[in-house]
Amino acid sequence: MEKVKLALIGAGAMANAVHYPSLAEMPDVHLCALCELIDEKRQQTAQRFAIPRTYSDYREMLAKEDPDAVYVLMPPHHLFDIVVYCLKARKHVFIEKPPAVTTFQAEELARLAERNGCLTMVGFNRRFIPLLQRVREEQAKAGELNLAVAAFHKAQPEALYYDGAIDVLHCDAIHAVDALRWMGGDVVAVASHVGSSSSARQNRFVAVMEFASGASGVLLANWDSGARVHTFEWHAPGFVAYADPGGPDAPGQAVIRRPAGAQTISAAEAAGSTEFAKFYGFYAENRYFIDCLKRGQQPETCFSDAAKTMALADAILCNRIGR
Numbered sequence: 001m002e003k004v005k006l007a008l009i010g011a012g013a014m015a016n017a018v019h020y021p022s023l024a025e026m027p028d029v030h031l032c033a034l035c036e037l038i039d040e041k042r043q044q045t046a047q048r049f050a051i052p053r054t055y056s057d058y059r060e061m062l063a064k065e066d067p068d069a070v071y072v073l074m075p076p077h078h079l080f081d082i083v084v085y086c087l088k089a090r091k092h093v094f095i096e097k098p099p100a101v102t103t104f105q106a107e108e109l110a111r112l113a114e115r116n117g118c119l120t121m122v123g124f125n126r127r128f129i130p131l132l133q134r135v136r137e138e139q140a141k142a143g144e145l146n147l148a149v150a151a152f153h154k155a156q157p158e159a160l161y162y163d164g165a166i167d168v169l170h171c172d173a174i175h176a177v178d179a180l181r182w183m184g185g186d187v188v189a190v191a192s193h194v195g196s197s198s199s200a201r202q203n204r205f206v207a208v209m210e211f212a213s214g215a216s217g218v219l220l221a222n223w224d225s226g227a228r229v230h231t232f233e234w235h236a237p238g239f240v241a242y243a244d245p246g247g248p249d250a251p252g253q254a255v256i257r258r259p260a261g262a263q264t265i266s267a268a269e270a271a272g273s274t275e276f277a278k279f280y281g282f283y284a285e286n287r288y289f290i291d292c293l294k295r296g297q298q299p300e301t302c303f304s305d306a307a308k309t310m311a312l313a314d315a316i317l318c319n320r321i322g323r
């Protein structure tokens with residue numbers, strides 16, 4: 001079997017927790033080299049995943065390794081220059097969410113990728129959670145979506161991402177914003193209430209939106225809540241699903257209700273695994289990226305699509321009721 005040759009930049013938390021373990025399991029993937037600035041992380045990660053060569057300069061790594069694609073796994077304020085370099089070298093690129101600190105940056109990356117014929121993917125893993133994919137299929141079978149709700153709450157009122165490089169909505173609650181686009185499609189209108197409590201910064205984002213289909217979407221994101229809660233609701237004629245896929249601690253479940261009765265599906269059953277990386281969509285998103293590379297197909301969460309999610313987050317901040 002021909003292997004996809006990957007070069008990796010960044011040996012941080014997400015790389016080690018979910019992405020490299022997923023890729024290392026795939027028989028059609030070769031992790032040829034790793035670049036990381038911190039010696040200890042570089043050595044430990046290379047050893048753990050049997051990566052043969054390491055670098056501290058990604059430019060040297062790209063020149064020497066000539067990989068098929070590059071994973072760039074680091075916070076958004078460190079991404080831009082590196083991703084631009086990879087795209088100019090005509091490499092396909094995978095990054096975590098968010099794709100950039102501003103929508104303008106995300107759009108520029110999308111334009112550069114398109115000009116250079118690169119396949120790109122942003123790790124909006126919620127779209128790849130097996131439980132949510134299963135519920136979405138059941139909803140499509142039942143009928144046309146008329147209402148989607150995505151909620152994401154945390155008990156971190158004063159959360160400050162990367163010393164203030166980016167706000168809560170664009171950095172983290174963006175998962176729920178992107179999920180709504182995945183559930184309902186293109187958004188044509190949005191109105192919001194944005195608030196703050198227990199913090200000088202905005203930490204509550206409530207929005208209603210209209211999809212191009214005419215269906216409604218609701219975002220509920222509150223960082224001054226009681227715990228991490230991240231849930232999804234689909235409504236269609238004679239169909240409602242409440243899904244809580246769980247989180248790092250344990251897998252959750254979905255309940256689908258129809259006039260004939262209720263059906264419960266567990267996140268672990270849908271994924272065939274109780275491993276976080278599997279039931280929470282990380283393995284599946286990496287598998288999908290590799291398959292897209294092999295088929296020469298642009299991933300659905302490519303940079304231009306991710307820029308639309310960033311733009312929707314902008315619209316949520318701008319289109320506030322009564323302003």
Ligand SMILES: NC(=O)c1ccc[n+]([C@@H]2O[C@H](COP(=O)([O-])OP(=O)(O)OC[C@H]3O[C@@H](n4cnc5c(N)ncnc54)[C@H](O)[C@@H]3O)[C@@H](O)[C@H]2O)c1
Pocket residue numbers: 009010011012013014015035036037038041056058073074075076078082096097098123125171
């Ligand atoms: N999808 C999710 O559910 C989810 C969850 C948490 C975090 N994230 C996202 O993952 C991204 C990465 O977060 P993280 O916590 O893994 O980051 P991290 O800070 O732990 O890791 C980044 C690594 O990149 C290295 N690095 C920085 N610049 C470099 C350079 N020029 N060359 C080589 N190495 C360099 C750093 O030394 C560090 O080890 C963030 O954007 C975050 O928003 C996503």
